[in-house]
Amino acid sequence: MNIAVAERMSGIGPFYVMDLLARARALEQQGRSIIHMAVGEPDFVTPEPLTQAGIDALKAGKTHYTPAAGLPELRARLATFYRDQLEVEVPAEHIIITPGASGALQLALGVTVNPRERVMMADPGYPCNRHFVRMFGGEAQCVPVDSSSDYQLTAELIEQQWTPETKAVMIASPSNPSGTMVDASEIAQINAFVKQQGGVLIIDEIYAMLSYEQPAYSLLADAPDAFIINSFSKYFGMTGWRLGWLIAPAAYVDAVDRLAQNIFLAAPTVAQHAALSAFEPETMQILASRREAFKARRDYLMPALQQLGFEITTKPPGAFYLYADCSRFTEDSHAFVLDVLEKAGVAITPGCDFGDHRANQHVRFAYTTAIENLREGVARLKGYLSSA
């Protein structure tokens, strides 16, 4: 066979951290202890009430397909959640249940982006975004951002960078890798500008419930025309269940439903039944205490890293990441993280997994491990840096 991998794949790299994690596993198999601060997945297992609801659904034989847009009762439950907890009115019919936020991203871009159109996004940012855009024949328009704008796009930047080919803007709040947020007045300005240009605004809120400085809220309140991406993975501790949701503007709901029918059929049934228990007081209490644990980890880790010489200018108000400037130690953060893994037994993620802009001077720390482990990780880094 004449091997001809599709051209799009030349632009879709693996996550660099995958090789690093494989090396970490190899070291562990040799008996080395590794402190894991690289993985964007909570260390907590799924809360017991959710797991129990999943078990109950399986026992009741709920193993057939659901409608493509999801269980009507889950869509209704999410609408109630938005109304009661986040103070935004969303009709249940605008909420489409998806296989993870990945599914929601694919739907939002699939119904909006035409080939050769551009989608603006921050660099650094979640790496899959630019690959989804590429998959649909569009072009990722990566705008360099840094600590001066909290690693976020601003209304000003978006206006400056907008081109006739720009069709959409993607925002993540809180963001991966930086954990920073966009505030309500900024998003209202962005929304107004994008609307005026006839464009589309896509807001990733998968970390929105992991908000440490203020009660969680949805930017949908200030950008009612936006697509909202969300997920049960991060806050609700359901990563492996593969369940998320998309809120689509009314005019796109029908297209989203058709695309979902064709590319997924439906999200996993047992996960949908489990998620019905996500908003019960018992679950919410567990999740609130986990949020406090994440906050305590952040409050320990950030100053500890700063003391070592990592530069972190903003205290990130959400998610579970610290995006640190490591230029005091290296101009090649990828080589640096590999060396840190080998010599200090600490796994962190290189900046190049999130884009190009000053990627070589940045690393991401994930506080997805217990505070004792973070302390040990910091001690090891201290030893490493003082002997380097």
Next chain:
Amino acid sequence: MNIAVAERMSGIGPFYVMDLLARARALEQQGRSIIHMAVGEPDFVTPEPLTQAGIDALKAGKTHYTPAAGLPELRARLATFYRDQLEVEVPAEHIIITPGASGALQLALGVTVNPRERVMMADPGYPCNRHFVRMFGGEAQCVPVDSSSDYQLTAELIEQQWTPETKAVMIASPSNPSGTMVDASEIAQINAFVKQQGGVLIIDEIYAMLSYEQPAYSLLADAPDAFIINSFSKYFGMTGWRLGWLIAPAAYVDAVDRLAQNIFLAAPTVAQHAALSAFEPETMQILASRREAFKARRDYLMPALQQLGFEITTKPPGAFYLYADCSRFTEDSHAFVLDVLEKAGVAITPGCDFGDHRANQHVRFAYTTAIENLREGVARLKGYLSSA
């Protein structure tokens, strides 16, 4: 907002059967009895050993992400299954676990098809295939087939229809909607021709284990360079779990893994753990008896429909569908199925859900309901047709 749904969505229709099913539900809510012969999903729930394995996995807290390509032990188990049951050697590293066959289709097309390249497929066929191709900017090259070739592409047809723009050929064996299969010598010829042209062969075998006339086998044995799509949905009764797999030729494995990392992250974890029990003798025995039940349904339904005047020329050796020529009754099968639903209370699928070629003269019957229901459905159809 200037509403501009992406152009690709104009070619991605809903399944017509969705409206019919909604109408069926409405009639049922009014107290009408409906016989369901429209749904491409087994009526059986997931076999108990699989469900129990899923419950055990949840109890053990297996709720985190797996690697993008799937649990190594499930990939290894599938390789053993191919070797022992289907007599084909497949390295476990070539088997990628996916969110349903939908995920496998997306990966196979994503790593092979460039914009404007053509993918040849049978009309009638599984409707999502042409939409996946369109999603990647390719063009579905739908080749009309009829009962003279058992509704399948042949080596001869493929050679006739091949164009310089053709990049890939998709075959489904057994096929949806016809249940017919491609035999080993034909696929070897097809494989040789496609290989000679530098093209790619993609074979959908999601119904391969539902083989009634001969032991199940994989066409991979005769087309070792092909991509193979498969799934735990249909034979293993795991539709709602969303779990499938892709076998990729060696040269594409790396690209498939990268694309999976980016568009799915991973298939659902609990489903993967449950599927580890799919090949246990206890499960296999349940599945074999279900296969016998499907065979008995086919053997009842096909002659009964023929007696009513539906034309079915080939006894389909697999899947759970009968694709019937209904031109004796109508030249508008879509109107016909709507009328049959209203007047006879029987739900069947119009040909237009599977393509254009003589779609108006065909309907699909799914024998995914108990034989008593099939008998009742046939009796109702008899009454309807005699009074029409």
